[in-house]
Amino acid sequence: xxxxxxxxxxxDIKRTFKKSGKIIDALKGISLTVNRGxxxxxxxxxxxxxxxxxxxxSTLLYPTSGQAWVGGWDVQKDGQNxxxxxxxxxxxxxxxxGILNVxxxxxxxxxxxxxxxxIALKRIDKYLEMFGLKDQAKTRVSAxxxxxxxxxNLIRGLINNPEILFLDEPTVGLDVESARQxxxxxxxxxxxNDRTIILTTHxxxxxxxxxxxxxxxxxxxxxxxxxxxxxxGLSQTEHFYELTLNNFPESLDINIEGVQLISKxxxxxxxxxxxxxxxxxxxxxLLTTLNQHDARLKLLRKKEPTLEDAFVNLVGKSIDVSGA
Amino acid sequence: MAIDFSSLPAYLRKxxxxxxxxxxxxxxxxxxxxxxxxxxxxxxxSVLILIVMFYVITxxxxxxxxxxxxxxxxxxxxxxxxxxxxWVITEDREWFETIKPIFISPGSYLSHILGRTSAExxxxxxxxxxxxxxxxxxxKLPLGINLHLLLSTIILTLxxxxxxxxxxxxxALFVGRGGEFLVEGxxxxxxxxxxxxxxxxxxxxxxxxxxxxxxxxxxxxxxRASLKVSAIPQVEFWKFYLLSLIILGVSYFIFNRALxxxxxTGMLDQKMGH
Amino acid sequence: MLKKILRELRAIRGxxxxxxxxxxxxxxxxxxxxxxxxxxxxxxxxxxRFIGAPPEYGTLVLIGGxxxxxxxxxxxxxxxxxxxxxxxxxxxxxxxVPSSRMSILLGMAIGGMYMTSIRALSTLIVGxxxxxxxxxxxxxxxxxxxxFLSLSALYGMGMLLSSVFLVWxxxxxxxxxLFQEPIYLLSGFYFPVKSLGAGLATIAxxxxxxxxxxxxxxxxxPGGEKLGFLPVWIxxxxxxxxxxxxxxxxxxxxxxxxxxxxxxxxxxTRWQ
Numbered sequence: 030x031x032x033x034x035x036x037x038x039x040x041d042i043k044r045t046f047k048k049s050g051k052i053i054d055a056l057k058g059i060s061l062t063v064n065r066g067x068x069x070x071x072x073x074x075x076x077x078x079x080x081x082x083x084x085x086x087s088t089l090l091y092p093t094s095g096q097a098w099v100g101g102w103d104v105q106k107d108g109q110n111x112x113x114x115x116x117x118x119x120x121x122x123x124x125x126x127g128i129l130n131v132x133x134x135x136x137x138x139x140x141x142x143x144x145x146x147x148i149a150l151k152r153i154d155k156y157l158e159m160f161g162l163k164d165q166a167k168t169r170v171s172a173x174x175x176x177x178x179x180x181x182n183l184i185r186g187l188i189n190n191p192e193i194l195f196l197d198e199p200t201v202g203l204d205v206e207s208a209r210q211x212x213x214x215x216x217x218x219x220x221x222n223d224r225t226i227i228l229t230t231h232x233x234x235x236x237x238x239x240x241x242x243x244x245x246x247x248x249x250x251x252x253x254x255x256x257x258x259x260x261x262g263l264s265q266t267e268h269f270y271e272l273t274l275n276n277f278p279e280s281l282d283i284n285i286e287g288v289q290l291i292s293k294x295x296x297x298x299x300x301x302x303x304x305x306x307x308x309x310x311x312x313x314x315l316l317t318t319l320n321q322h323d324a325r326l327k328l329l330r331k332k333e334p335t336l337e338d339a340f341v342n343l344v345g346k347s348i349d350v351s352g353a
Numbered sequence: 354m355a356i357d358f359s360s361l362p363a364y365l366r367k368x369x370x371x372x373x374x375x376x377x378x379x380x381x382x383x384x385x386x387x388x389x390x391x392x393x394x395x396x397x398x399s400v401l402i403l404i405v406m407f408y409v410i411t412x413x414x415x416x417x418x419x420x421x422x423x424x425x426x427x428x429x430x431x432x433x434x435x436x437x438x439x440w441v442i443t444e445d446r447e448w449f450e451t452i453k454p455i456f457i458s459p460g461s462y463l464s465h466i467l468g469r470t471s472a473e474x475x476x477x478x479x480x481x482x483x484x485x486x487x488x489x490x491x492x493k494l495p496l497g498i499n500l501h502l503l504l505s506t507i508i509l510t511l512x513x514x515x516x517x518x519x520x521x522x523x524x525a526l527f528v529g530r531g532g533e534f535l536v537e538g539x540x541x542x543x544x545x546x547x548x549x550x551x552x553x554x555x556x557x558x559x560x561x562x563x564x565x566x567x568x569x570x571x572x573x574x575x576x577r578a579s580l581k582v583s584a585i586p587q588v589e590f591w592k593f594y595l596l597s598l599i600i601l602g603v604s605y606f607i608f609n610r611a612l613x614x615x616x617x618t619g620m621l622d623q624k625m626g627h
Numbered sequence: 628m629l630k631k632i633l634r635e636l637r638a639i640r641g642x643x644x645x646x647x648x649x650x651x652x653x654x655x656x657x658x659x660x661x662x663x664x665x666x667x668x669x670x671x672x673x674x675x676r677f678i679g680a681p682p683e684y685g686t687l688v689l690i691g692g693x694x695x696x697x698x699x700x701x702x703x704x705x706x707x708x709x710x711x712x713x714x715x716x717x718x719x720x721x722x723x724v725p726s727s728r729m730s731i732l733l734g735m736a737i738g739g740m741y742m743t744s745i746r747a748l749s750t751l752i753v754g755x756x757x758x759x760x761x762x763x764x765x766x767x768x769x770x771x772x773x774x775f776l777s778l779s780a781l782y783g784m785g786m787l788l789s790s791v792f793l794v795w796x797x798x799x800x801x802x803x804x805l806f807q808e809p810i811y812l813l814s815g816f817y818f819p820v821k822s823l824g825a826g827l828a829t830i831a832x833x834x835x836x837x838x839x840x841x842x843x844x845x846x847x848x849p850g851g852e853k854l855g856f857l858p859v860w861i862x863x864x865x866x867x868x869x870x871x872x873x874x875x876x877x878x879x880x881x882x883x884x885x886x887x888x889x890x891x892x893x894x895x896t897r898w899q
Contacts, residue, residue: 046892084895089719091889112725123450125718127624128529128649140641141724141731143634185720270596382797391805399810402817403674409822412844418678448714486862529653530711533703542864551670551677625653626714 035101036225037063037086042080042095044249050086051189055081057249058095063227063242068219070240071229078249079229080119083195086227089116096240098195120179120188127171129163132242133179135188136169136277142189149188155186159169161213176207183211196228200235212239217233237336247344260339269338273299281322287311291341299327305338324339360460372469378444379476396430397478397487403550404492414492420582423488424496425549427481431510432569433471433549435517436539439532441469442525452622461521463608470518476509478492485580497581505590507576514599519604520580523611529592529625549572572612630655638726646704646738660742661749668692668750672758673815680857686762686848689754692814697740697745698810698836699777701785704739705732706728709792718793719895728881730875732789736782761849770846771858776838776866783873784835788883790877794893817839821856828856837867838862 044056056078063069073079078234084090086099087275088108096103099216102110125134132153157163160180165173173181179199195217200208212235219226230236237244237257238251245253245260253260269291283290287307294301306312316326380388402424407412444453456462489493521539544550546564553564564570571588578585591609615621650657653696675684695796709758712718721731764770791799813831814820820828820841842862845855856870858864 084892087723089889089894090724091886105706109725112723113863117723124720125717126645128652129645133644137641137644138720138724141639141721141726143630143637143726145637169623171625172619245644255629308750373780382801391801394805398812402808402812405812405822406671406674406818407678409818410675410678410684422674447711519702528659530649534663537699538659538666541663541665541667545666545673549670551675555673555677589802625649 031136032066034254035062035098036065036067037069037097037099037227038062039086039097040086040095041044041084042092042097043083044078044090044325045093054249056085056092059249059251061244061251061254063225065225066219066240067225067227068215068225068239069227070236070243071227071246072233072240072243072336073229073246074229074231074234074344076247078319079231079246080197081249082246083117083197083227083229087115087195088112089117089314114191115195116186116194117197118182118199120198121181123178124182124185125170128167130167130169133156133168135181137182138185139188144189152188152190153184156187160184160210176203177202180207180211185212189322190222193225193227196226198230199228200230200232208235216340233335233337243336245340245343252277253339253343257336259317260336261333267338267342268309268312269332270304270312271328272302272304272319272326274302275299275325275327277302277319277324278322281299281319281324283315283318285311285314285318288315289341291338294333301323304331305341364457364461364539366421367464368468370469371455371465373471374470375469379472383519387401389539392476394486396427398596399430400426400484412513414535420494421552421577422550423492424582425495425573425576425577426581427484428510428573429544429547429549430484431474431477431507432514432543432572433540434477435470435514436521436536436543437473438466438470438518439468439521439536441518441523441538442522443530447483447529448623449465454503456621461484462500462612463605466518466522466608470515471511474514478507488557495582497624499579499585502575502585506572506579509572509575509593510596512594512601516597516601516604519601519608523604523608526611526615527620543569548568567595568593631771634726635730638724638730639737642731642734643738643741644734646735647741649848650742657742664692664696664746665750665753668695668754669758672754672760678743683761683848683850685754685758686760687819687844688817689751689760690843690847692750692754693747693776694840695811695816696743696750696805697781698814699807700739700743700843701781702738702788702803702807704743705736705782705785706788707792707800708732708735709789710800713792713796713896722885722894728885729786729878732786733782736785751815753813762847763849765846769863770843773839773846773859773863773866776863776870777835780835780866780869780873782837783870783875783877786877787873787880790880793881793884793888794891796896797889810834810836813837815838819844819854819856821854832857832865835866835870837872838866842866 039059042056042059043054044095046053046055046104059078059082071082076353081090085104086090087105088111091105095097096105098104099111100114101336104111124138128138129137132150135153136146136149139153140146144152154163154166157166162177162180162184165177170178170181179200179202183199186196200211203211215226215228216239218224226239228235228239235298240257242254242256244251275295275298283304288311289305291303291305293303304315306315319326362456381390382388400423403426404419407416407419407422409419413419439624442452445455447476455465462477485496488495517539521535524535528535545567546553546567548564551554553561553570556564571586574583574586575588577583668691671688671692672685675688709718712721721728755762778805788803791802795802811817813823813827814837815823815828815831816835816836820831820837823831828837832841838857839862841856842859845851848854885894
């Protein structure tokens with residue numbers, strides 16, 4: 030059955046794996062619709078089920094139960110049709126042959142889509158230039174840096190000009206500048222080509238900057254769905270503060286009802302705490318506790334809620350934000 | 354070139370761990386029983402080929418020539434473990450991508466190769482032992498045992514296998530899938546020039562010189578003598594040990610040079626799959 | 628339809644290119660392929676001399692040596708190549724693209740066959756020139772037909788075997804390795820297959836290379852008819868059937884194993 034109204038639709042997708050005799054539920058029933066032309070983010074911690082979800086959508090893995098359609102095609106029955114219109118790029122992937130150079134590798138992949146060489150090579154050269162890899166065109170892939178390698182992987186994903194592009198943590202391990210370059214490219218690409226992108230990430234900044242809509246996955250389930258602005262709005266009823274403290278005892282466990290520690294980072298010999306309060310009045314109680322433990326307050330700022338705050342609010346735990 | 358003895362424990366630890374890893378990688382893909390069958394079927398089939406060839410021409414399953422071929426082939430599967438070590442480079446670099454962490458961990462990469470070679474050596478020795486038992490009980494081959502000579506020969510074989518491992522791994526650092534063909538080609542070379550399935554006298558003079566100069570030919574003869582199927586060759590053991598250790602030293606030097614070159618050219622961790 | 632055919636042809640070309648180019652770039656690959664395999668063939672020729680066999684047994688070994696190169700190409704460079712692809716992280720890409728897995732496998736085979744044929748030819752020339760082995764060409768057309776039919780059947784069988792690697796990794800690799808020598812034995816690479824007795828020789832005839840060796844030896848060796856197990860025309864007939872059946876089975880085998888691998892989540896598992 031082909032239905033073209035949406036890019037992706039899933040109904041109660043479940044996936045289990047057997048590991049050392051135990052059944053592990055990687056996905057516990059994902060139902061979702063992604064519209065055509067949408068930049069859709071899937072946010073979650075490591076092991077939340079993001080990659081499993083993308084594997085199912087890109088026809089690499091069957092769901093244990095439930096149904097999914099990509100471009101209107103059933104992922105289990107119409108894999109061939111789906112493969113005509115999609116591509117997938119994973120962060121840190123190692124595809125290609127070390128014996129070939131960058132341009133040759135990309136040309137080889139283009140041949141699997143039946144793209145005539147003249148068109149493929151023009152497209153490859155264009156992207157190599159855009160991503161600053163022109164000088165590496167004749168370099169063997171085994172000699173590329175991580176960032177260059179990942180850019181090459183992204184070009185591989187674009188080689189067939191896919192209608193729907195799946196990106197599985199595409200900027201993982203990249204330096205700030207490379208990650209920014211990729212994000213900027215993707216924002217332009219989706220607009221100019223009227224394509225759909227489904228991006229999984231655990232970088233808040235990336236999800237916030239790119240996604241028109243977001244799903245937060247935790248423990249194989251979607252626990253929230255909405256726009257980044259809506260997520261941030263969810264946290265408006267809460268109160269966020271950033272405290273810069275001197276002499277903060279490492280072992281101190283802030284155990285006050287209605288006070289939640291979001292993050293704790295060292296900074297220039299001080300400790301910066303991000304705190305969420307159920308109500309503003311709890312602040313004085315918190316400051317008293319800190320004072321009792323000889324922690325000296327150097328700076329106090331009230332913060333606007335971020336996507337990370339919303340994430341912590343929903344999941345109850347923080348996430349690695351260092352990479353973006 | 355001097356070995357830093359203070360790091361000896363690290364060398365030994367790496368050797369032992371690689372021996373253990375070699376055992377695991379080779380054996381843990383299946384049940385122990387099936388793995389035993391695997392260890393036996395390959396050498397058994399190769400010796401059966403030789404037995405059928407012999408039978409096609411002579412019409413019998415006995416005779417000194419068959420004994421010569423059988424024992425030579427059993428020995429070959431042990432010495433071949435040295436060449437098979439080429440796979441260590443392929444696995445570390447192309448497959449498991451462990452070459453970098455192994456290389457930078459304390460102890461030398463050489464200890465790792467020797468550890469993996471020793472694991473292969475143990476498996477091959479076991480296969481050969483089973484093959485010889487089959488020859489003794491099924492083909493009724495008149496085998497005996499000179500334990501002292503057998504142990505000396507096995508130790509020498511381990512040294513020679515280590516030499517082969519170092520030399521072939523030195524080449525494998527610079528080739529991709531060529532390593533796969535290197536194993537096959539080098540096995541062919543040894544099969545031809547080591548008195549394995551025919552005596553060097555069968556070869557034309559110019560090739561016989563290679564076979565007679567090849568220490569493995571003498572080692573093969575020692576193995577036959579240790580099983581009492583031929584007279585003990587007139588070899589002064591201390592000279593043989595000395596020569597083997599000198600060649601081992603030279604191989605160590607070659608391997609180190611190759612490793613340095615691989616680091617210089619950046620080829621150590623460069624995948625070359627096709 | 629034409630677009631699809633062109634896509635498959637391009638996929639074949641794309642994958643074959645990797646192998647072709649590797650000959651120039653993988654240091655020493657060509658010398659290893661050309662010179663070293665001759666040594667094993669020479670060893671078996673000298674073994675026959677050692678046990679007093681007539682010279683035509685040398686030719687028998689030589690033909691076995693030539694066909695060995697193709698068998699090894701099928702086994703290691705096509706069937707178990709998917710293991711390499713898995714370990715290198717390429718396998719999942721092959722399941723993301725719309726071109727057929729059979730085209731990609733065929734690309735590997737054709738690229739590999741280029742090198743294999745250089746190797747086979749060098750083995751043949753070295754064998755004939757150095758060992759001055761007796762050879763006749765009683766019926767060149769039949770020999771060529773036999774050769775190409777056996778290659779078609781053999782590569783079809785290779786594709787079928789490759790499907791195993793979609794689900795299994797190291798286990799399948801070791802099983803390939805396990806079968807290498809027994810198939811040398813059963814197919815009679817170095818002796819006439821009829822020496823195994825009618826029962827075993829019949830079972831061995833399920834492997835295309837057995838029939839090819841048996842037929843070619845009858846055509847190329849002086850007095851080779853007496854070494855034969857089956858009349859050449861029967862071998863040709865069976866090989867023609869195999870050349871049709873094996874690719875067909877491979878198509879279904881690959882599809883079946885792909886479904887199984889996706890059910891069990893094996894396609895994207897790199898190390899197993």
